[in-house]
Amino acid sequence: MKAAVVVFPGSNREHDIVDAIERSSGQKAQLVWHSERDLPKVDLIVLPGGFSYGDYLRTGAIAAHSPIMSEVKKRAGQGVPVLGVCNGFQILCESGLLPGVLLTNASLKFICRNVGLKVEHSDSLFTRRYNAGDVLSVPVAHGMGNYFADPKTLDTLEGEGRVAFRYCTAEGEVNAEGNANGSARNIAGIFNAKKNVLGMMPHPENATDPKLGSISGKPLFDALAEALA
């Protein structure tokens, strides 16, 4: 699997993504600076976490208009899988590749801990190694992860099976107690209509080695490595 990880000024999880990809595929992903206008021929594009452009204006808003993003949008349209994690998810929303927006956490606090995550759909390139209903433990590290969209958009996402993950308690209950940041309908990750774009706030790349405390995120990268080998 050949992968490109886009680096924006202020990205900080790009090496974690590279490590996670290498653990699953044995291959080193290529880092691509945001000012490039072209991407190498790759099977997967990842937008990593961080604080691109210092979260100026709105999280992800400036990065969404970086030169490289025209090419990312083009490739996504051609069906190339795109994964956006944390700030990457925020950038995907601001770029219009995914609907909705990420607001300040309802608690106003920056949250940095493992959260419960329920797999909603296993029929995607990203989630095929999970079973629907699996409960994962994956870290989050964000101040603005509170997913918001109008009720019609939320209904569409649910109706089309495009909610990938929801926040839940350790026991797997999808309720207010398990909702880490106040997200609408506990949504933690969503697909685009063709399910080749996944955006999620939790960091699966930081749950890919027993030494990190959880390997809940590894099946996601294993699934990609297997499908895109």
Added chain:
Amino acid sequence: MKAKVHVTLKNGVLDPQGKAIGHALDTLGFKGVGDVRQGKYIEIELAEKDRAKAEAAVKQMCEKLLANTVIENYTVELVG
């Protein structure tokens, strides 16, 4: 010409920062403070001399970058 742009959260969109400001005002002893909403104010210098063209351009800037219309409204005022 200068454009003054106000970007504010739409009604119904949770504004925890506005809430926190409201609580702080209350703590400071300011009574009778109702709902507080926080927004952004942006000034843009424009070379354009034609007001209609300038307004159209700034509206496009708002739609494309300055505001996220999923959650925000904007107003444009031209001065000079």
